[in-house]
Amino acid sequence: MSAGGLGCAECPVRDRAACSALEPQEREELARAGRIRTLKRGETLFAAGDRNDACATLIEGALKVTSFDSQGVERILALVHPSGFTGELFAPFTHHDVVALTDSRLCVFSRAQLESAIERYPALAQALLRRSQEEIHETRELIELMGRRGAAGKVAGLLVAMSRAASTSPCHGAQSFDLPLTRGEIAGLLGLTIETVSRQLGALEAKGLIARHGARGIDMRQPRQLEALVD
Amino acid sequence: MSAGGLGCAECPVRDRAACSALEPQEREELARAGRIRTLKRGETLFAAGDRNDACATLIEGALKVTSFDSQGVERILALVHPSGFTGELFAPFTHHDVVALTDSRLCVFSRAQLESAIERYPALAQALLRRSQEEIHETRELIELMGRRGAAGKVAGLLVAMSRAASTSPCHGAQSFDLPLTRGEIAGLLGLTIETVSRQLGALEAKGLIARHGARGIDMRQPRQLEALVD
């Protein structure tokens, strides 16, 4: 752990997260206010209905933002990837659950701390604004995905999206990766059932577009064809 | 038109829009940079692919944010209501079309103008941040709606949402209102077909939950029962 307590110097998202907009000394001061938290797969960061007094930047791992319908079926509203920010900055109570999909590491701030930092550093508000706009865009892409008619297009689209998220390079996706989502979570994300997701993955494998290793491992055999399916 | 050129003093969204965070004199200065624009139903504000050099606050009317799938079917990604902000602040090119659903009036700013205003007035960045967070929340609600299984829940949910949007009061919805959306647009929003939407509305009327006047007019006869359908 470095002098700042958060080790910004070694932080893998130090130049993509919102705090990257700050000057080194400003960030140093912010870092002293925050703290690192780790979550194991399945652990809850925020629970719907909680007093909304914290927020966080994801350093590594993945989070899901969820709600439940009246029958208790989980619906995933958003995914958070490294450098993503989570936490509602203005609402008094949290609307949705935020849960770790994989073991994760986060940089957590109390809302009071963040608000005072925003007051002090105008660049921080702008950086958070930028992140919010990116998040709006991501959420709209999710809507496009869910709006697809046909389960095949939805599943193919999700694979392409996860492949991109798993890749370090922004332009093209990872060729081989592990799904951080269970079948049930994929179903909750796409508005399908577990069985349909399973069958669609089976069909994609049968067509040779992907290969699977165990339940989670995905191998993109023909990424172009997959993307074609999405349209 | 008032001295400021935009008539902020009489603006119906003056204390809900992002600019409401500014001091009167600051707002005055911003107002001089912007201009009022009116759109008739169906007119395009931004087109996908355009250089992204403007943004706007909606004063009255309604907008849709859309994209098209490969078969040319329109998919609605978001609705914008009065006091809502539209325009991507950081992307170089616009990703989606923004089109007027009804005759609308907007307060338009060039991106350069807005960026310099953000530099000058830190409160503006915070206000836009707040709006963005609200928009994220609205978009997530749309995802919840689309994720519903069963066309009945989707259509009922949309009616409840439109009723709220049509109301001036924030707590309960309007009892009677006109849908700003055609059947095709509703279908594009919910991921259904025109025929299914039409049939669902017919079914709701047959059950006495709503009454219809012409193609657009909706009368909420039993709003509680409608909301129950949504869950």
Next chain:
DNA sequence: CGCAGGTTTGATGTGTATCAAACAATGTGG
């Protein structure tokens, strides 16, 4: 009045949900 765009209604097929059971994979205690 008559046209065009939008809406409703009907008949039919398909895709996905549902129900059910077998099958890994993972972890636990003896």
Next chain:
DNA sequence: CCACATTGTTTGATACACATCAAACCTGCG
């Protein structure tokens, strides 16, 4: 280390909701 429980995944048979295709019907407007 193995038997076992547990959780997640796959596969199958069936039913139903929605899409699709087709045609008639409003509604607003020139």
